[in-house]
Amino acid sequence: xxxxxxxxxxxxxxxxxxxxxxxxxxxxxxxxxxxxxxxxxxxxxxxxxxxxxxxxxxxxxxxxxxxxxxxxxxxxxxxxxxxxxxxxxxxxxxxxxxxxxxxxxxxxxxxxxxxxxxxxxxxxxxxxxxxxxxxxxxxxxxxxxxxxxxxxxxxxxxxxxxxxxxxxxxxxxxxxxxxxxxxxxxxxxxxxxxxxxxxxxxxxxxxxxxxxxxxxxx
Amino acid sequence: xxxxxxxxxxxxxxxxxxxxxxxxxxxxxxxxxxxxxxxxxxxxxxxxxxxxxxxxxxxxxxxxxxxxxxxxxxxxxxxxxxxxxxxxxxxxxxxxxxxxxxxxxxxxxxxxxxxxxxxxxxxxxxxxxxxxxxxxxxxxxxxxxxxxxxxxxxxxxxxxxxxxxxxxxxxxxxxxxxxxxxxxxxxxxxxxxxxxxxxxxxxxxxxx
Amino acid sequence: xxxxxxxxxxxxxxxxxxxxxxxxxxxxxxxxxxxxxxxxxxxxxxxxxxxxxxxxxxxxxxxxxxxxxxxxxxxxxxxxxxxxxxxxxxxxxxxxxxxxxxxxxxxxxxxxxxxxxxxxxxxxxxxxxxxxxxxxxxxxxxxxxxxxxxxxxxxxxxxxxxxxxxxxxxxxxxxxxxxxxxxxxxxxxxxxxxxxxxxxxxxxxxxxxxxxxxxxxxxxxxxxxxxxxxxxxxxxxxxxxx
Numbered sequence: 001x002x003x004x005x006x007x008x009x010x011x012x013x014x015x016x017x018x019x020x021x022x023x024x025x026x027x028x029x030x031x032x033x034x035x036x037x038x039x040x041x042x043x044x045x046x047x048x049x050x051x052x053x054x055x056x057x058x059x060x061x062x063x064x065x066x067x068x069x070x071x072x073x074x075x076x077x078x079x080x081x082x083x084x085x086x087x088x089x090x091x092x093x094x095x096x097x098x099x100x101x102x103x104x105x106x107x108x109x110x111x112x113x114x115x116x117x118x119x120x121x122x123x124x125x126x127x128x129x130x131x132x133x134x135x136x137x138x139x140x141x142x143x144x145x146x147x148x149x150x151x152x153x154x155x156x157x158x159x160x161x162x163x164x165x166x167x168x169x170x171x172x173x174x175x176x177x178x179x180x181x182x183x184x185x186x187x188x189x190x191x192x193x194x195x196x197x198x199x200x201x202x203x204x205x206x207x208x209x210x211x212x213x214x215x216x217x218x
Numbered sequence: 219x220x221x222x223x224x225x226x227x228x229x230x231x232x233x234x235x236x237x238x239x240x241x242x243x244x245x246x247x248x249x250x251x252x253x254x255x256x257x258x259x260x261x262x263x264x265x266x267x268x269x270x271x272x273x274x275x276x277x278x279x280x281x282x283x284x285x286x287x288x289x290x291x292x293x294x295x296x297x298x299x300x301x302x303x304x305x306x307x308x309x310x311x312x313x314x315x316x317x318x319x320x321x322x323x324x325x326x327x328x329x330x331x332x333x334x335x336x337x338x339x340x341x342x343x344x345x346x347x348x349x350x351x352x353x354x355x356x357x358x359x360x361x362x363x364x365x366x367x368x369x370x371x372x373x374x375x376x377x378x379x380x381x382x383x384x385x386x387x388x389x390x391x392x393x394x395x396x397x398x399x400x401x402x403x404x405x406x407x408x409x410x411x412x413x414x415x416x417x418x419x420x421x422x423x424x425x426x
Numbered sequence: 427x428x429x430x431x432x433x434x435x436x437x438x439x440x441x442x443x444x445x446x447x448x449x450x451x452x453x454x455x456x457x458x459x460x461x462x463x464x465x466x467x468x469x470x471x472x473x474x475x476x477x478x479x480x481x482x483x484x485x486x487x488x489x490x491x492x493x494x495x496x497x498x499x500x501x502x503x504x505x506x507x508x509x510x511x512x513x514x515x516x517x518x519x520x521x522x523x524x525x526x527x528x529x530x531x532x533x534x535x536x537x538x539x540x541x542x543x544x545x546x547x548x549x550x551x552x553x554x555x556x557x558x559x560x561x562x563x564x565x566x567x568x569x570x571x572x573x574x575x576x577x578x579x580x581x582x583x584x585x586x587x588x589x590x591x592x593x594x595x596x597x598x599x600x601x602x603x604x605x606x607x608x609x610x611x612x613x614x615x616x617x618x619x620x621x622x623x624x625x626x627x628x629x630x631x632x633x634x635x636x637x638x639x640x641x642x643x644x645x646x647x648x649x650x651x652x653x654x655x656x657x658x659x660x661x662x663x664x665x666x667x668x
Contacts, residue, residue, distance in 0.1 A: 002308075003304075003305055003308030003309055004305075004309065007294070007297070007301075007305045010296075010297065010301075011294055011296060011297070014296040014297075071292075073290075074290055074291070074292055074293060074294070075288050075289070075290025075291060075292040076292040076294070078264075078267075078269060078286065078288060078290070078292070079285075079286070079292045079306070079347075080309070081268075081269060082267050082268060082269065082284065082285060082286055083309045083310060083351075084282055084309070084310060084311065085309060144589065148569065148582050148585070148586060149569075149572070151573070151578070152572050152573065155572065158568055158569065158572050161561075161564060161565045161568050162565040162568070162569060162586065164561070165558055165561040165562050165565060165590070165593065165594075165597070166589070166590070166593045168558055168593070168596075168597040168600060168601075169593065169596040169597050169599075169600040172597075172600040172601065172603070172604045173600060173603070176603070176604060190603070193600075193603070197596065205589070208585050208588070208589050211581075211585055212581075212582055212585050215578055215581040215582055215585075216578065216582070217269050217270070218269070218270040218271070218578065231575065231663075232575060232576070232577065232663070233663055
């Protein structure tokens with residue numbers, strides 16, 4: 001299992017792995033939104049939590065189709081399915097690898113980009129906290145969507161259509177945490193709900209995703 | 219240690235292609251599958267490997283004893299030869315990467331990225347993966363594609379060594395690999411006579 | 427006689443060809459009766475005027491939009507557990523109908539909301555959840571379209587339907603939470619059932635039963651079409667091989 005994680009990280013970091021593309025996209029969102037909305041810092045401060053969360057979510061979406069599609073094309077997925085590792089474990093590890101190369105960097109970069117969007121000072125802690133609690137769910141849900149569409153040629157657009165509705169609860173609770181945090185309000189409830197969704201998704205979705213992959217390999 | 223296949227029927231795209239396939243393979247033996255294109259050799263091997271469900275019949279083999287080498291080698295272009303092999307060795311929890319490279323004549327290429335290998339070299343690397351799975355039953359789908367004569371002979375020797383160690387091999391091929399002792403199974407007589415749907419309840423023929 | 431006999435496509439085709447005209451006819455009767463009663467023989471509301479009468483389209487279609495998804499979930503589970511093809515095809519058949527009901531509910535809701543709230547669209551929790559429900563329907567249908575092998579498509583969409591149901595429920599509560607977190611409660615309660623009087627309630631009941639029957643009739647019709655299409659495919663495949 002560790003070997004699979006190391007391989008996936010290595011593949012992401014080496015040339016052509018697309019590491020950093022999500023981050024660059026996130027940066028672009030944070031730059032383009034003020035250009036579109038205008039420089040009024042009070043307006044920006046108000047929309048910053050939502051923009052940061054939507055930006056993180058879309059950046060996450062960019063690299064989802066790579067989770068299984070590349071392994072499917074070169075035959076690795078067949079070989080992994082016949083290997084001693086259970087397919088559920090393969091899904092969980094691949095989702096973890098995806099989180100390490102997209103979700104984690106996004107979480108770390110978010111406070112820097114929040115400066116561009118005038119996020120009120122009390123919100124920074126909660127921005128990082130909510131992304132830490134929420135982005136793993138984005139990766140696991142995305143892995144489930146990628147598993148559903150792995151056999152489909154050019155399934156990227158379909159993948160977005162399937163995954164985005166599933167992202168709604170995470171987005172709502174995640175942005176809510178930052179919104180309340182920025183106003184120095186109580187954030188316990190949405191943060192707990194957000195963590196609950198992540199915990200549930202991490203625990204259960206690998207099984208659904210593995211079932212979908214088995215169907216697709218048939 | 220044996221592989222027993224009884225009255226097996228396999229389907230591709232919802233239609234049964236082969237039926238009534240049966241054979242028995244003992245430790246140390248190889249079986250060569252022959253038959254025209256499209257007869258269902260790949261489908262049969264994928265079914266045996268557990269990648270798709272059988273329509274009828276049974277396959278009995280010890281658990282986790284089979285490994286499958288398909289047309290696609292499962293190589294990562296940006297990893298080196300050694301890294302590719304080490305990955306599969308780690309997945310299967312066995313060692314022997316150096317030995318596998320030596321056997322398939324890859325030692326000189328160990329630090330080269332898979333992207334820079336020729337088609338034949340890639341194939342050799344894909345076949346070397348078999349040696350680091352530690353699995354006794356090899357299911358080989360056209361293993362000699364893009365191999366030159368010397369490499370075919372090299373791989374033939376590797377298979378023979380595997381058999382000598384108590385392994386088994388099921389090979390779909392048209393090329394003589396020099397395994398004169400291996401039995402040959404022609405799949406043409408097993409071609410499905412009544413192409414039925416593979417659906418569990420025989421859905422389609424309720425109408426067709 | 428077991429209920430599962432109807433899972434046999436032949437039996438299903440026989441029974442449905444007999445039942446379909448009755449269900450369709452009853453649904454036309456109930457809809458015509460309920461709508462005429464509701465539109466022309468009930469008094470205007472003292473506050474909302476005649477606008478209130480859109481309730482006879484809005485509430486039943488909103489109910490059916492949710493019920494159609496529940497029916498798809500049940501049919502998907504039957505497919506996954508018992509592998510009855512008719513069940514999978516019924517789930518496939520129900521999705522566009524559910525999406526249409528969702529669209530009707532949204533559009534009639536907007537038409538109702540405009541004179542009441544002074545805006546065509548408000549991010550009210552109910553409206554928002556229906557919009558999200560529509561997205562779920564879209565994704566489900568797109569997945570059916572995209573996968574070529576019918577059994578693979580049935581398996582994948584069933585898994586999506588199960589996971590989607592959980593997330594649709596989560597979204598419903600998330601949206602409630604989200605709106606209360608932003609504003610005070612909506613200025614006009616959408617919970618009509620509590621304060622609606624019998625004068626409106628009885629024709630509404632007739633309309634709801636009409637919509638249920640309409641849904642049944644459409645599902646039967648579309649499932650029959652799907653079964654025929656599947657049969658055609660089987661025949662073509664057999665011909666190619668022969």
